[in-house]
Amino acid sequence: MIGFLARRLVTMAMTLLVISALVFLIIKLPPGDFLSNQIAELRAQGEAASAAKAEFLIKQYGLDRPAWEQYLVWIGIWPGPAGFSGLLQGDWGWSFEYDKPVRDVVGDALWLTLLVNLAVVVFVHLMSIPIAIYSATRQYSWGDYVATFIGYIGLATPNFLLALILLYYFNRWFGISIGGLFDAQYANAPWSWGKFVSLLQHLIVPTIVIGLAGTAAMIRRMRANLLDELGKQYYITAKAKGVPPTRALLKYPFRMALNPFIADIGNLLPHLVSGSVLVSLVLSLPTVGPILLAALKSQDQFLAGFILMFVALLTVVGMLISDLMLAWLDPRIRLGQR
Amino acid sequence: MTAGATAGKPLLSIRDLVVDFASDGGTFRAVDGISFDIPRGRTVALVGESGSGKSVTAQAILRILPKAARIAGGAILFDDPANGRGPTDIAALAADGAPMRALRGGRIAMIFQEPMTSLSPLHTIGNQVIEALRLHRKVSPEEERAAAEEVFAHVGFPDPKRAFVTYPFELSGGMRQRAMIAMALICRPALLIADEPTTALDVTTQAQILDLMRSLQAETGMAILLITHDLGVVANMADDVVVMYRGRIMETGSRKEIFHDPRHPYLKALMHAVPRFGMAPGERLTPLREVASAGIIAATPKLHRPKPAGPVLQAEGLSKRYTLRSGWFLGQTHHVKAVNNVSLTLAPGKTLGLVGESGCGKTTVSKIIMRAMAPDTGRVLFDDGTGPRDVHGLDGDDLFAYRRAVQFVFQDPFSSLNPRMTVYEILTEPLVIHELGTPEERFAKAKMLIELVGLDKRHLRRYPHSFSGGQRQRLGIARALALSPRVLLCDEPVSALDVSVQAQILNLLKDLQAALGLSYLFVSHNLAVVDYIADTIAVMCRGYIVEEAPKATLFRNPRHPYTQALLAAVPSPDLDHPLDFDKLRSDRFSDPSDWPEPYRLVAGSAGVMREVEPGHRVRIAAGHAREAA
Helix, strand or coil: CHHHHHHHHHHHHHHHHHHHHHHHHHHHCCCCCHHHHHHHHHHHHCCHHHHHHHHHHHHHCCCCCCHHHHHHHHHCCCCECCECCCHHHCCCCEECCCCEEHHHHHHHHHHHHHHHHHHHHHHHHHHHHHHHHHHHHCCCCHHHHHHHHHHHHHHHCCHHHHHHHHHHHHHHHHCCCCCCCCCHHHCCCCCCHHHHHHHHHHHHHHHHHHHHHHHHHHHHHHHHHHHHHHCCHHHHHHHHHCCCHHHHHHHCHHHHHHHHHHHCHHHHHHHHHHHCHHHHHHCCCCCHHHHHHHHHHCCCHHHHHHHHHHHHHHHHHHHHHHHHHHHHHCHHHHCCCC | CCHHHHHCCCCEEEEEEEEEEEECCEEEEEEEEEEEEECCCCEEEEECCCCCCHHHHHHHHHCCCCCCEEEEEEEEEECCCCCCCCCEEHHHCCCCCHHHHHHECCCEEEECCCCCCCCCCCCCHHHHHHHHHHHHCCCCHHHHHHHHHHHHHHCCCCCHHHHHCCCHHHCCHHHHHHHHHHHHHCCCCCEEEEECCCCCCCHHHHHHHHHHHHHHHHHHCCEEEEEECCHHHHHHHCCEEEEEECCEEEEEEEHHHHHHCCCCHHHHHHHHHCCCCCCCCCCCCCCCCCCCCHHHHHHCCCCCCCCCCCCCEEEEEEEEEEEEECCCCCCCEEEEEEEEEEEEEECCCCEEEEECCCCCCHHHHHHHHHCCCCCCEEEEEEECCCCEEEHHHCCHHHHHHHHHHEEEECCCCCCCCCCCCCHHHHHHHHHHHCCCCCHHHHHHHHHHHHHHCCCCHHHHHCCHHHCCHHHHHHHHHHHHHCCCCCEEEEECCCCCCCHHHHHHHHHHHHHHHHHHCCEEEEEECCHHHHHHHCCEEEEEECCEEEEEEEHHHHHHCCCCHHHHHHHHHCCCCCCCCCCCHHHHCCCHHHCHHHCCCCCCCCCCCCCEEEEEECCEEEEECHHHHHHHC
16 A cells, blocks of 8 residues: 555656646747747837846846756756756746736635635535436436436536626625625735635635536436446345345445546546636636636746646646545455456 | 144245336236245246246346336235234335335345346445345344354355455355355345356356255255256256246146156257257257258358368467456565466367366467467467468468458357447458458358358348347357358357257357368357367366366266366256265365375476377376376
């Protein structure tokens, strides 16, 4: 077990290293960078003083060095102008666009993103599992058809559109302004009970909007998995023992049907970060999605690079979690083939 | 009511039971007004082909019928000796209500055919066994555990404490079936329903499980309803026999009446369709429905091609080792020798039967011959008339030609045909791959092939799902014949089929061999089947060939203890040859280090084959071979 964990951690580190190289390469692929673009613009407008400041920044961040050296400095295994100071040392770099350290730009957004997505994951599972069980056990009943129909609508509706509609009606019916994650008065205030309540209120709509398509997809898949398992012999064995129907269902076929979903946790986490960009824009949520989009457009390299690395880290950690959970839940994986 | 008063009454009586299945095309009557009794403490065998309604009857007794089915009439009267209130009509109870659930698993228990799938892979067998107890009795955790360990010991687990925390996938098929029996017996039911309990098991394991059921019955006095298609099992187990066909009862009677004086034509036909030992040379099985292809086979154009002087296929000293892993993710690796110094010879136009229990390496051997897998040592020689060549050295066009000459017939006719291809596409695909013939010629060939296996050429446009198991297996054979091969590797081609269909396929294979000069490597665990079809038989155990002889010699004079055990374990559909359960009770005959001298093989030594009479060779320990020489 410990050997396995050690091996996995080493592979994870290697994977992240490769991803970081790819991320850096892709960001550097378009000609120019944020600062040289800006300098050219400022020169054209004749603002020599600002241009001089930009050139100072180029020196400070070593952007005049060769690309491989910039990369090594960025991840922190090569001495830059400020010594060893990169991702590994916890220095996430400077955002040229915001003119602030990346840490300050991303800061709260990171945790709020995680919070929103955690809420979505919980929502998706709480909604879809009971509906899927209902659908599967009463296949081709009215309830099943209704659930299926709603599921297809959920899959087919563009979620930014749904966001706009809910935005309007929640405001009209409940008087909640649901843009952002807080009421305006709390936006930059320190944490307090009021701010927390405001956060919860504001979480409702984004959770529904982002989670709806996922819920619909999960209902369909869970239903199909369960239907497969319901025909299996061990379920009939359980019934032949006299186990009451609900208990038999939850103890045997349901647990078997869970495996693919646990295996999917690794994919779920990063997808929820990058998949909700549009909704975040529409609802003006202070999450990292829109920030990433802007950073990529303006070639704000350290900011974009950091966010992409963060998503990669989530993926890798998610995969580890799902592997460990699978091993814990399924003895066939834990004890190997004999 | 006293015990004496109830003794004469049956435990369970079924009266005019009707079960209907709702389907798209209306209702289908699976069980059509059957009536029979199960007396206390006795075994009733319910015999019939698949689809005859015997499993549906069992499911109706337990009220675990599939959703599409419903009991449309009749009564199932269960007279439980544990309550004196007289018979309960199971057919009138609510299927999932508390009274029915109390009977199910508590008073009537069931074991199923597939020990591989009928236990949950995610729970320990201890957990699954005490679940039954917990549902039907109020017991403390300590009592539970004690009861479970007692029943595990009873059904033959060597270490009951360890068995409690074992997962099903860690057990062999036989042990899983024992676990199933433990689960069924822990509440001491009055009636045990066993639905094909040994069909998926090896013969020696089958004998042990049957023995276990008999001794448990003698001890607890429970009645058994034994559902099976194997008349050999019936002859050894049943007191009374009920024969079903298409949802109706054809014949009932005591075991003696049924076997000595079968009345109904269906039963007579069934008895003639089973291959038995000691059939006269040249005697043919008579399937219930004969395939109308003999004339077509006789009319097939003969191929004139060079005949090899020696054997068409020869394996020399094949060995294959598998690496297994165990434990948490990494664990220790250990090696299993799946095939150990195996040599085989297949003469042109003959059949070599390869017999052994599951896991003995016979499938690995056929895969190596097919070149789906490379051996660690040894070689396979193939001779197409131009001299023997090493199969594993072939490449390019030579390999392509070898693929054409050696074809495979698979065990499972349901999964070995692509459900999305029509029969025409399935039969012509080999021709397309090997770029043989024009489209017209391919069509003509497909027509010829399908008639060769006794199907109609109108079937070419249909998909595999519209055929029965036997018909699909015939399609599989037709596909294997498309390239006019010299050798067919048949891996358990009839083990998934009913007895009557089995006879059909075996006869077809024989006729095809006579007409086309094919050579077969016929892999099977069923000795009677191999006896019927093979010329030479090789017996395999733990990766070794332990005995090899012409068929008549092997059955007349089996030398090796393992061969003797295998022969003794086959239940014969003949009351004069009952199984010798005492002899089969020990589990020693499949472990080479437990064989008596001079056959005993210690770990690491392969022993040698010694000829005991012409063509009859037995593996003995190396030391004894030297003494003899």
